[in-house]
Amino acid sequence: MALTTAVPTASRSRVGSERQAARRQWWGRFALRWVVLAVLITLWQVATVAFPSPFFPQPARIFERAALLWFPGANGMLTPSMQSDVLPSLGRMLLGFSLSVVVAVALGTVIGLSRKVGDYIDPIIQFLRAVPPPALLPIFLVLFGTGDQMRVLLIAFGTAWPILLNTIEGVRSIEELKYETATVFRIGFVGRLTRIVLPGAAPKILAGVRTSLSLALILMVISEMVAASSGIGFSIVQAQRGFGFLDMWAGIVLLGIIGFLLNTVLTLIERRILGWQRSSGRETA
Amino acid sequence: MLNVSHLTHTYGTGAKAHLALKDITFEVQPGELVSIVGPSGCGKTTLLRTMAGLMRPTGGDLTFLGDEITSVPEGLAMVFQDYRGSLFPWLTVAANVKFPLAKLGLSKTDLAERVAESLSAVGLTGFEDRFPSQLSGGMQQRVAIARALAYRPKILLMDEPFASVDAQTREDLEDLVLSVKKKFNMTILFVTHDIDESVYLADRVVVLSKPPTFVVTTLDIPLSDNRDQIETKEDPEFIRLRGEVARLIRHPENDEVASPVADLA
Numbered sequence: 001m002a003l004t005t006a007v008p009t010a011s012r013s014r015v016g017s018e019r020q021a022a023r024r025q026w027w028g029r030f031a032l033r034w035v036v037l038a039v040l041i042t043l044w045q046v047a048t049v050a051f052p053s054p055f056f057p058q059p060a061r062i063f064e065r066a067a068l069l070w071f072p073g074a075n076g077m078l079t080p081s082m083q084s085d086v087l088p089s090l091g092r093m094l095l096g097f098s099l100s101v102v103v104a105v106a107l108g109t110v111i112g113l114s115r116k117v118g119d120y121i122d123p124i125i126q127f128l129r130a131v132p133p134p135a136l137l138p139i140f141l142v143l144f145g146t147g148d149q150m151r152v153l154l155i156a157f158g159t160a161w162p163i164l165l166n167t168i169e170g171v172r173s174i175e176e177l178k179y180e181t182a183t184v185f186r187i188g189f190v191g192r193l194t195r196i197v198l199p200g201a202a203p204k205i206l207a208g209v210r211t212s213l214s215l216a217l218i219l220m221v222i223s224e225m226v227a228a229s230s231g232i233g234f235s236i237v238q239a240q241r242g243f244g245f246l247d248m249w250a251g252i253v254l255l256g257i258i259g260f261l262l263n264t265v266l267t268l269i270e271r272r273i274l275g276w277q278r279s280s281g282r283e284t285a
Numbered sequence: 286m287l288n289v290s291h292l293t294h295t296y297g298t299g300a301k302a303h304l305a306l307k308d309i310t311f312e313v314q315p316g317e318l319v320s321i322v323g324p325s326g327c328g329k330t331t332l333l334r335t336m337a338g339l340m341r342p343t344g345g346d347l348t349f350l351g352d353e354i355t356s357v358p359e360g361l362a363m364v365f366q367d368y369r370g371s372l373f374p375w376l377t378v379a380a381n382v383k384f385p386l387a388k389l390g391l392s393k394t395d396l397a398e399r400v401a402e403s404l405s406a407v408g409l410t411g412f413e414d415r416f417p418s419q420l421s422g423g424m425q426q427r428v429a430i431a432r433a434l435a436y437r438p439k440i441l442l443m444d445e446p447f448a449s450v451d452a453q454t455r456e457d458l459e460d461l462v463l464s465v466k467k468k469f470n471m472t473i474l475f476v477t478h479d480i481d482e483s484v485y486l487a488d489r490v491v492v493l494s495k496p497p498t499f500v501v502t503t504l505d506i507p508l509s510d511n512r513d514q515i516e517t518k519e520d521p522e523f524i525r526l527r528g529e530v531a532r533l534i535r536h537p538e539n540d541e542v543a544s545p546v547a548d549l550a
């Protein structure tokens with residue numbers, strides 16, 4: 001095991017060329033992803049031009065419409081639809097989702113740490129998670145009315161399960177020896193929680209968060225399609241009912257873009273928290 | 286500083302009771318490296334766990350610096366066999382070493398100094414920002430040793446620390462233990478099932494029997510302080526001692542002499 005030998009120049013330049021190769025690979029993947037998307041959109045455009053239908057407008061016009069509806073104008077002012085639909089939607093979703101993350105991680109940690117609590121609660125969890133959250137919409141309407149409260153709670157409730165279950169699993173996967181190490185170094189309960197339990201369960205928790213994030217978008221739209229007066233879901237249904245198919249499609253495209261952006265943000269967060277996982281496998285000495 | 290007197294431990298109760306440790310008595314003096322050697326399954330790990338305060342023995346006396354050990358005593362560190370399980374994969378090497386220091390109330394510069402000193406003592410300077418998974422097994426165990434060193438324990442317990450590294454690395458790590466012991470004037474209790482290792486490292490060897498376990502004998506190792514993997518192991522004295530330990534483990538002829546104590550337990 002050569003621990004102290006300096007890194008020879010040859011291997012240093014090898015590292016450099018490796019980095020270059022990695023960069024080239026990254027660009028390759030990047031180009032591939034976007035080229036395929038561009039080709040598909042072009043095909044879509046060609047198809048809609050070749051076979052015109054009021055139900056399937058040209059993508060070029062959809063994007064044009066979307067830009068008109070939601071891009072801030074030259075004066076930097078938010079468009080009315082941005083203010084009345086998009087921002088309320090995002091607000092509900094983020095509020096509901098944050099609530100879900102906090103409650104599910106806290107609850108999952110307790111259940112994961114205590115076998116006994118887990119045994120009692122497990123059947124209830126298995127039952128509740130099996131209920132498709134949209135099916136609960138009527139109950140939530142009755143319980144919480146037609147306001148934002150109902151929508152936020154529905155999103156929170158529906159997205160909590162994947163995070164909860166993953167947190168439990170993540171907490172349970174931590175080896176006993178890690179706790180014993182902490183015991184030997186006289187680390188208390190709070191120290192174990194923040195320095196072993198949460199970081200140890202983080203990979204699982206984030207996997208749950210990723211699943212839940214797309215659920216949150218779905219639940220946001222569904223909850224806004226019923227008894228709502230604002231929101232992206234509301235505007236899509238309104239457009240469809242008024243034969244405004246261009247607006248309807250624009251709303252759908254917007255949802256896709258929002259989903260993509262949220263996922264990107266989550267990926268960045270994941271990279272930061274789980275950086276240690278990506279670097280594994282490269283052995284030295 | 287560590288006194289073990291007529292320690293016994295029984296797992297389970299009633300008909301299922303299993304006597305693991307029958308009668309263990311020995312002591313560790315400050316600055317000494319005592320190794321405990323015995324056949325596999327003889328309860329070495331149980332013994333060490335009771336000393337670390339991770340479990341209570343069912344009988345006997347156990348004191349550290351005069352106080353009875355009821356929970357993990359202050360000033361004790363432990364290096365486990367399973368370094369993968371005992372290191373924190375989400376922390377860098379430096380952060381792993383820093384892990385036990387959080388509550389000691391050190392200043393930032395003191396902290397950094399201790400981490401740097403410990404890492405340099407185990408030859409890992411320059412690896413501060415790596416993650417454990419990027420290191421070989423031997424290097425990971427070095428991190429675990431550095432972590433224990435940074436804690437500045439009064440006694441260091443090592444539970445078969447080199448049982449899962451290859452032979453070459455093992456010799457390097459054995460020499461590392463000797464150099465660290467000298468440098469920090471450490472008191473070390475080293476558990477192993479490797480006879481050569483127990484003799485090579487120790488000032489004193491405690492030889493254990495098959496379970497139910499008792500101390501067959503305690504051997505002083507009068508080898509020089511400057512030990513060398515090749516020369517020391519060629520030394521006729523070393524060869525005689527390792528032979529004696531091996532014989533004692535295999536045929537503990539004083540079996541009957543040592544057992545009456547068990548009747549008291």
